[in-house]
Amino acid sequence: MCDPPEVPTQTERREQTIARLLDATIASLDEAGYAGTSTAAVCARAGVSQGALFRHFPSRRAVLAAAAAEVARRQGEAFTRRVRGPVTSQAELRSVLAELVTLGASPENRTWHELMLAARTDDALRAELQPATEAYHRVLMSGAAALYAGFDLDPVRLRALLRVVISVVDGLAIAIPLTHTAEDVAAAVDQLAALMWPVLQE
Template sequence: MTDTTAGVPRTQAQRTAATRAKLLDAAVDSLVELGYAGTSTQGIAKRAGVSRGAQLHHFPTKESLVVAAVAHLVDKRLAEILEARPEPDRALETLFDAFVGPLFDAALELWVAARTDPALHEAMIPLEQKVSDALHVGCLEIMGDRISPDAIDLSIELARGFAVSSLMRTPESDQEFRERLLPVWKALVMK
């Protein structure tokens, strides 16, 4: 049986990219649904519908797979945000929203697990740099010179902290908290 798309045989590079994408998506889904402790490479391979050998070929360790999955999601999410061309006056809301959803949930699972897992911690260092760089680029793209580099760093840390603390609030109280504190945050960091 020939692997085809619309009757045209796919190249090896296309098949490789498709397999990697399936594995990355399955890894994110597993992190969000089961957490890091409940995620296994065998379970990810099964979710992705690929063989264990194919999974090991692309990602030889659990750490390499889950970190690559979150990095993949970072790239995808940044592209979505920038394509939406948010208004500069709503840039902090956009940053706030970057810490909501599957990307944040998966990353949070990795941050917590990395605290006590030295191999994961080591694998996470380049990912955290990639996340910080992507957020910086996004903020600069949206706000330009309306915010300083230090204010961007502060804003990223605040958004991450707000996102973590929101786990303990109801959606209604989270919205009230956000509406009350966003104007204060803007006044502190925007030029």
């Protein structure tokens, strides 16, 4: 005799609905951009009503902020899983930078770009995104500290170096689908590694 299927609890149903809404928001931001990510579009992708969305999130900005927090969590996990340290050679540095470019070109990071660009001219959205932005930065700083543990870098210099790397990675991520070939990206990664390696040894 077969056991009856387990019925999800109210908490489980709530978590499942929120997960669908966040997945739908991230996918919409990646495919349709910030302007195209309305609550109606998110609900259509998630297969839930707008009433259900607003039971969990008080506003569109709140949904976007929750999606940003989820992106930060996913990217942090991916960074920890794929980027290992400490770096001990220029070849290892080049490999790490290549992994960062791959992460930078991911759908999650494209979502992050959409939200950061929108927040530039939207003070309320920027405030909503602040906790996720700070969490993401902490993850990246922790990862960078592990990568460069073999070098005598003070925290100020480490932050500056991380900002340079992120700027290059984000720039490549934006340019890859538009103007950059795989060869262009590989050459840029080679050049960045060659420029960074003597700086790390100073």
